[in-house]
Amino acid sequence: MEKMSVYKSKILILDACVRKEQSRTKRLLDYAVKIYEKTHEEAEMKHLVLEEMPLSYHTCKSLAERDRLLQKGQMDHPRFDLAHEFAQADGIIVAAPFWDMGIPAVLKVYLENISVEGITFGCNEKGLYGLCGAKWMLYLSTRGSICGGTPLEQGTPYLAALCDLFGIPKLESVSAEGLDIFGIDVGAKLAEAEEKICDICTKI
């Protein structure tokens, strides 16, 4: 009998937990990965530790080089490998502590690198449209203060705008908040966030 090939969904993990093992956001990420793997045996998870990658922000020179490659249609150039990987993922988990009312620079630099016309988004006379295959993005964070849902919280709206640009239809955002408030029960806040993560990870 012919063997059936099982499609492995590709889940890309963007780990911007700069404080590594001390990071409370990393704890949420580890939990999400555990639950997702348990409930989606077919998934293939790729974990990018952004801080350990040779990422650099755009400069006048690097942008000119990029534009030259794009004009020549050299989409297979190695500098676009990350953008292709992002575009081909079926789901994306972003773990990033809440810094300066938004995301850490290392995540912004990664996003700058994968945001490439012709790979992750396109443009026509009607405007911009997404080219990514991911059906969802899960954004995990922890915050020192409590500001979710107010204009002070700029991580979720920023990622929501990028999901729109890249054509990713669903953004789920889970955060444990107030972790640096004196006297707060950090363990309880993280456990509360884990409960939400468990619910989302079993459904997406």
Ligand SMILES: Cc1cc2nc3c(=O)[nH]c(=O)nc-3n(C[C@H](O)[C@H](O)[C@H](O)COP(=O)(O)O)c2cc1C
């Ligand atoms: C560089 C830096 C910037 C921060 N900026 C903010 C901020 O703007 N608002 C806030 O509520 N907390 C801020 N915090 C506190 C962190 O959001 C909080 O401690 C979070 O839990 C850190 O995540 P981690 O344990 O995963 O590193 C900041 C912390 C650091 C180190």
